Amino acid sequence: MSQQSRRKLEVDPILRMRRVRKSYGDLLVLDDLDLEVAPSERIALIGPSGSGKSTILRILMTLERVDSGEIQIEGESVWTYLHKGAQIPANEQHLRKIRRKVGMIFQQFNLFPHMNVLRNLTEAPVRVLGLSSEEARGRALELLELIGLTDKIDAYPAQLSGGQKQRVAIARALAMRPRIMLFDEVTSALDPELVGEVLNVLRRLARDSNITMLIVTHHMRFAQDIADRVVFLESGRIVEEGLPEVMFSRPSHPRTREFLESVLEQ
Amino acid sequence: MSFDWNLVLEILPALLSAFLVTVQASLLGMAVALLLGLVWALLRRSGNRLVAWSATWTIEFIRSTPLLVQVYFLFYVLPSFGLSWSPLVTGVIALGLHYSAYTAEVYRTGIDNLPKGQWEAAMALNLGRFDTYRSVVLPQAIPPMIPALGNYLVAIFKETPVLAAITVNELLQTAKLIGADSFRYLEPLTVVGILFLIASLVSARLVEKLEARFVPTE
Amino acid sequence: MFTGGLIHFHLLVLGLAPRTGGRSFGLQTEVFFFLRAFGSTHPGLEPAVTATRRVLCTGLKQLFYGVFMPPPFDLLPGLLSGVVVTVQLTLGAAVVAFVAAFIAGLGRFSRSRLQRSLAKIYVDIFRGTSALVQLFWVYFGLPLLGISLDAMAAGILVLGLNVGAYGSEVVRGAIKSVPREQVEAAVALNLSERQTLWYIVLPQAVLFMIPPFGNLLIELLKGTALVSLITLSELTFRGQMLRTAMFRSGEIFGVILLLYFLLSLMITFGMRRLERRLAIGQDYGGVE
Numbered sequence: 001m002s003q004q005s006r007r008k009l010e011v012d013p014i015l016r017m018r019r020v021r022k023s024y025g026d027l028l029v030l031d032d033l034d035l036e037v038a039p040s041e042r043i044a045l046i047g048p049s050g051s052g053k054s055t056i057l058r059i060l061m062t063l064e065r066v067d068s069g070e071i072q073i074e075g076e077s078v079w080t081y082l083h084k085g086a087q088i089p090a091n092e093q094h095l096r097k098i099r100r101k102v103g104m105i106f107q108q109f110n111l112f113p114h115m116n117v118l119r120n121l122t123e124a125p126v127r128v129l130g131l132s133s134e135e136a137r138g139r140a141l142e143l144l145e146l147i148g149l150t151d152k153i154d155a156y157p158a159q160l161s162g163g164q165k166q167r168v169a170i171a172r173a174l175a176m177r178p179r180i181m182l183f184d185e186v187t188s189a190l191d192p193e194l195v196g197e198v199l200n201v202l203r204r205l206a207r208d209s210n211i212t213m214l215i216v217t218h219h220m221r222f223a224q225d226i227a228d229r230v231v232f233l234e235s236g237r238i239v240e241e242g243l244p245e246v247m248f249s250r251p252s253h254p255r256t257r258e259f260l261e262s263v264l265e266q
Numbered sequence: 267m268s269f270d271w272n273l274v275l276e277i278l279p280a281l282l283s284a285f286l287v288t289v290q291a292s293l294l295g296m297a298v299a300l301l302l303g304l305v306w307a308l309l310r311r312s313g314n315r316l317v318a319w320s321a322t323w324t325i326e327f328i329r330s331t332p333l334l335v336q337v338y339f340l341f342y343v344l345p346s347f348g349l350s351w352s353p354l355v356t357g358v359i360a361l362g363l364h365y366s367a368y369t370a371e372v373y374r375t376g377i378d379n380l381p382k383g384q385w386e387a388a389m390a391l392n393l394g395r396f397d398t399y400r401s402v403v404l405p406q407a408i409p410p411m412i413p414a415l416g417n418y419l420v421a422i423f424k425e426t427p428v429l430a431a432i433t434v435n436e437l438l439q440t441a442k443l444i445g446a447d448s449f450r451y452l453e454p455l456t457v458v459g460i461l462f463l464i465a466s467l468v469s470a471r472l473v474e475k476l477e478a479r480f481v482p483t484e
Numbered sequence: 485m486f487t488g489g490l491i492h493f494h495l496l497v498l499g500l501a502p503r504t505g506g507r508s509f510g511l512q513t514e515v516f517f518f519l520r521a522f523g524s525t526h527p528g529l530e531p532a533v534t535a536t537r538r539v540l541c542t543g544l545k546q547l548f549y550g551v552f553m554p555p556p557f558d559l560l561p562g563l564l565s566g567v568v569v570t571v572q573l574t575l576g577a578a579v580v581a582f583v584a585a586f587i588a589g590l591g592r593f594s595r596s597r598l599q600r601s602l603a604k605i606y607v608d609i610f611r612g613t614s615a616l617v618q619l620f621w622v623y624f625g626l627p628l629l630g631i632s633l634d635a636m637a638a639g640i641l642v643l644g645l646n647v648g649a650y651g652s653e654v655v656r657g658a659i660k661s662v663p664r665e666q667v668e669a670a671v672a673l674n675l676s677e678r679q680t681l682w683y684i685v686l687p688q689a690v691l692f693m694i695p696p697f698g699n700l701l702i703e704l705l706k707g708t709a710l711v712s713l714i715t716l717s718e719l720t721f722r723g724q725m726l727r728t729a730m731f732r733s734g735e736i737f738g739v740i741l742l743l744y745f746l747l748s749l750m751i752t753f754g755m756r757r758l759e760r761r762l763a764i765g766q767d768y769g770g771v772e
Binding site for chain 2 (some may be wrong): 559710
């Protein structure tokens, strides 16, 4: 689980963010952020609300632009690209190329309500990856088995519980075979009794695949179980990061200690 | 054939006085619509189920049938009841009747949107029905309605040409007469079209301003 | 049973009931057979027999109309052709309106400044002027610029473009109502902009569009009456013609109003059914 490939940082990082700044109007959300992630690494992003954790994920998914700074995925710059020897601002074509490597799961599931589960899972593989409908269906069935919802293949999102919806959302993203998966507080909108089924899927994913995972969460025990590295973010800066055992039991920074105390109380 | 600009200058005075008739018909029609709409709205809230139901379906009937046919109906039927009014008056009544169905709807949503607590407070103060409406309900419900009502005034204005069918000398009728007279329809109709367009754009701005003033933004 | 027979009898009179073999020949045929048989065996009475037959025939028809179609409903046959033209006009204009609404509505979201401006200009012009004036302009004014359209074509074009302008606002509003998160999910799955619009946004937006489109369709129906003023023989025009022939204005226009009302009810119900069908599987609270 978490011990896999500690060698990581000797290999080229799959993800590199350098001096990234982002503001929403007057509000500074990311403040000269530096972050490197190794391939297949599992990162837990924790911190108070408004600290910028979701923003990092949204930027990596190209849903938001950065004001300044550099972002590289698998060595390729996201927001600029090389054209006839010069770096020019990325166009839609380039962004789509980058996006192929990344997948995201949202807090509000965002399943397509007008499609049943099968179509939700096969729409993008067919239209973007060019799979035939049989191939896509085959892939969908595999994934449905992985998440344990094979019997719901014809159901519509409206007929599913929150936990089921989120599991389908995970399968939908996995169907695109991304290298990096981003999880944005994926259990926050769920009733407590449904949280476990989703976290279990994440655990399975971490155990059985090589996908790099960035998980924004406030489930600390879960983070301790699954993460290779925990990153604590506050006010747009990384305050502290390190191994889960260290971070949760002997954090160095006082702010980290304060935050963990307030969270673990609940 | 090209556009005869001299003709335009010649006919402009006639068209402008026709414009006044159009404005007059619109304002009067709106007045009728406002009054009648209020009547419908109150009838719909009546305790008597038959009355409320009839009012609802009457409104629906008026709203779903063409203004032109309603105009014809009044124009040809009223005389047989001994009421022979001028085409303008008949037209104004028809406009008012038709659009009262729409204003009734505006009144309804406006009144329904008033928080129930206001009604309860009025009852607690023992205000009678009339006073409740006068002091509590209408003063609060009416301001947000004003932009919507303004839009219907514009709509009435744009439908006044229908009155040409019963020979009211508004803009379209005048343009038709000019056209029949001079054998050139293009110029008068184009000028009329442009006049409507200008009036419409100006009133659209005005309604926007009304909306900014009267509708509280959340 | 009696009423069944009576209805069958009336249908026979109108020539609508099928002539089945055997016993169900109906009263009229039996009477006629009897009369014919009688006439052939009593040759001298032939003229009387024929006369009787004729009186019976028309008399029975009068009876039928009198019982089932009292005034004012006797006007219906005369108005029927008008209803057909009205429906044709409504359908034709609806197609134009639908296409125009989508082109202009989607055009407002275009990347190109030119396309956005063109769409806005179209909407402002057709919403800002009176439909009747537009109708007259196209029918009487355009010929002077070299383009002549017949009344039906002018009606379909003008009404279609007029209602289409209002429709484009509906399309625009509906597209904006689709939650932004749906687009984000599509981006996360790397769907292209075009794919996102066509397969994710529009299918959801269409559901929002149906009630306002229903209202616009009724406005279209009402607008068809205006085309009578440029001499198209639709329902209102036929009403005017009957009026000049019969002077029963109240009844005529009353029946016409009822016919329009019925058509608009059909539109409303049709739209509700459409909404229900398109919303299968979805948790759509707007449908009754």
